[in-house]
Amino acid sequence: MKKKGIFCLSAFIASLFFWNLLIDTAWAAGSITPDQLEETVEQIMSTELEKLHIPGAAVVVTQGDQIYFSKGYGYADLEQKTAFDPTKTIVPVGSLTKSFSATAAMQLVEQNKLDLNQDVNNYLKSYKASQFQNQPFNLHQLLTHTSGLDEAVYGINSPTKAGSLPTDQYLSTYFQNQPPIRKPGVQYDYSNVAYGLVGNLVEQVSGQGLDDYLRTHLFQTMDMPSATLDLPLNNPALAQSYQWNDGVYQKQPFSYINLPGAGALNVTPNEFSHYLITHLNEGKYGEQVVLQPQTAEAMHALQFAADARLDGVGYGFFRGQLETGVPMLWATGEIDDFISEMVLIPSRKIGIFVTINAADSGTLLHGEVINSIAKLLPAESQAAPRSLARSATEVKLSPEVEGVYQVSLNPVHGWGKWIRMLGSIKYTVSIQDDHTLIVNGEYPNENETTDKIFQAAGDGLFAEKGGQLKILLYQQNGTWMMIAPDSKTMKQTTLWHRTWTLLVSYAAASLFFITTLLIWIVRYVIRAIRKNKAHISSTLAFIALLNTIFLGVQFNYGNSQIVYGYPTWYIWGICTLPLISALIAVWVLIVNSARLITGERKARATGKVLFAIITLLHTVYLFYWNFLPVHYS
Incomplete structure (x- = not known):
């Protein structure tokens, strides 16, 4: 009996040894260590925060169902000398809120309370959305930024909480003054008002305010107690944002937005990462089911692209590739000089969240961190490359395609049409040879204009030489159009409209x-x-x-x-x-x-x-x- 017990104990210890050996081998083969992450991120932060005039930042990396790395850098509040702590510091994450609104709407789709393809007016009770030439738009088009809505700028924010408007009141006035500007479902144009409307659809269908709905059905389920759409202005944990002017940091004011579903979320970085974990684990956080697996898959899948060979968008996520060629899902959020970016790497079940409290450098720091982490990942076998060629007519590189392409960030109707004069995102296209373009512009995660070479891949598609970016050139009503690397729809402009x-x-x-x-x-x-x-x-x-x-x-x-x-x-x-x-x-x-x-x-x-x-x-x-x-x- 005694020998038998000793044998069982030895077998148990041996099994633990081999199990740990197996686990260690698996992690070594398919992952990176926290020490590697810390060393990599530290090298960037030690120079770039000061160089880019960023007071503070936080980086959180998840793998599987847990936070794998989390660290803050610099200050969340310069005046109070409060360290940027990813476990405590509350950060406004701007447009990353849109992904939460999309998740909430898809929960209601699961319950058959919303239909992706029904006219949104079927669900609106306190007002009705205007239409383009009597063509209704639906939830699918709102979620993919293809609803054709005019840009909302005028009165979208309030400097005080007392001055902010209920979303349905704001949207009622908006639709009276700014009808849609194009046929729904045909063109991607990033839209704050579309996701503000998604949030209001959740309210009108569920009978709860959006903050209450998200708290009940998302925040509590994903263990995010700090998360709120109500700006916690008096909470000392709320980070401050800054601009670098004349050699000093100047604190920036906060805004109260009238479309909370488009950008009002405030949350600590660590708790935000719980959302990444949920989407990387088929809609589950721990034992809690936030979304059905097929719903999470639908949110990540290609739901719209101007061309099937482009990355396109899902519901609440943009699709793309890391510099290493690995597929990813991503989104960015900017509000009141805070900029945040999230990235999901589904093949590795890795999530990355980067946030800073200064907007002067754009997403340059985010890109450096994300791509440095991506380069640490062991090489993985790539699926057979997607064919870029199509049997349609090739775009001939005639001088007509050369010129300046701009994206309109201004409303067509009402106050703010003149914003076009203040500048817009632009790319300058020139021909190098019969099948090669040189495109000058400010690319995603870069903070200055650069030239990139794009080579013809068939029927208007051009792929970056030695990179992952793609652009698409096509004609629409006699005007050359371009789909930029970040999916933006751009129009060739004449000298008089530049x-x-x-x-x-x-x-x-x-x-x-x-x-x-x-x-x-x-x-x-x-x-x-x-x-x-x-x-x-x-x-x-x-x-x-x-x-x-x-x-x-x-x-x-x-x-x-x-x-x-x-x-x-x-x-x-x-x-x-x-x-x-x-x-x-x-x-x-x-x-x-x-x-x-x-x-x-x-x-x-x-x-x-x-x-x-x-x-x-x-x-x-x-x-x-x-x-x-x-x-x-």
């Missing part, structure tokens, strides 16, 4: 009125000093004054306040000044045109007529770009 041209024309008009006013003031002072009674036109000076006041207030107030909406004094006071000046200009034009006919003071009358015409043209220009209380579109 950012610099628009800015120069706007600046020229501004300078004209400012110069006219200054000249009048100088002449008036000289006349007063010399006690000369020579005529100088007060009417033209008044027109110049009205336009100068408008331009000054627009530049210093209108540009920054558009996301909060404009008060009555600005809309019906400041924005009407160009209209008043136009009415005066009409009077000047009539009076001086008559003088030209009679030959009275012909030279002076000619100058005033030209001045009046310039004023009227400028007013029409402002009307077209929706600067005035009455909008062109």
Whole structure:
């Protein structure tokens, strides 16, 4: 009996030894160690935080069903000298909220309370969504950013909680003023309002506020007690964000957004990683089922791409490849100068979350961290490469494809159409030879414009030479279009519609009125000093004054306040000044045109007529770009 017990104990110890040996071998073959991760990330953080002027950051890596590595760097709050702690520091994660909204909506799809292909108006109770040419859009199109909705900018945020609006109230006004701009289901255009509407669909179908629904069905299930859509402004654990100006960090204010489903989530980095674990484990967190496996798979699958050979998008996730060629799912979020990025590597069951509290460098740091971690992974056998060629007609590299391609970040309707003038994402395409393009632009996870070479892969598709990026060129209604490496739809623009041209024309008009006013003031002072009674036109000076006041207030107030909406004094006071000046200009034009006919003071009358015409043209220009209380579109 004693020998038998000794034998059993020896067998048990031996089995443990071989089991641990087996596990160690498996981890060594298919994973990386926390020490490797720490060394790799530390090398980046030790130089890049200071170089990129980032006060603080956190990196969390998950593998399987657990957090494998977690560490904070620098400060979450510079004034209080609070360390960035991924277990305690609460971070606004911006558009990463969209993935949670998508998950919530897909839970309701599982319960047959929402249908991916039904008109969304079937579920909206307190308002109805407007349509493009009576064509309804559905949940699938909202989740894939293909609903055709106009960009929401005006009044999307509030500087105070008291000033924020219920989502259904905001959307009701939005649909009244900004109808959809294209047929649903045909073109990808990243849309905050689409995911704000997804969040509101969850509210209207479930009968719960979105924060309550997420807390009950996601946050509690995934052990995320810090997670909330309600900005915890008085919580000392909330990180602060900064901009680097004139050699010092300047703290940035927080916003309250009227579309919480699109970007209101606040959470600690470690708890955010529980969401990664859930999606990497077929919708389960521990023993809790958040999504059915087939639903999680559907969220990760290709749900829309302009071309089947492109990575495209899923539901709440973008699809892509690491620099090593390994498939990944990813998304980024930016709000109030916080930038976060999540990456899922399904083949390794690895999740990566990187967050920083400064936006000046974009996602450059995130890209360095993610790709450095990816390079640590052992090589894996790749599936047979997807054929890039198709049997359709090849795009011929004629000079027509060369030019500047820009993505429109501005609304088509209402306030903010003029945002186009402030800049847009652009790529410049030039031909190297019969099958090769040089494309200059700022690529994902890069912070400066660079040239990349793309080689023809058949029927409008071009693959990056020595890299993983792809672009697609095609014609739409006679205009060349491009699908950029990050899925953005871009349009070839003529010289007259490029950012610099628009800015120069706007600046020229501004300078004209400012110069006219200054000249009048100088002449008036000289006349007063010399006690000369020579005529100088007060009417033209008044027109110049009205336009100068408008331009000054627009530049210093209108540009920054558009996301909060404009008060009555600005809309019906400041924005009407160009209209008043136009009415005066009409009077000047009539009076001086008559003088030209009679030959009275012909030279002076000619100058005033030209001045009046310039004023009227400028007013029409402002009307077209929706600067005035009455909008062109």
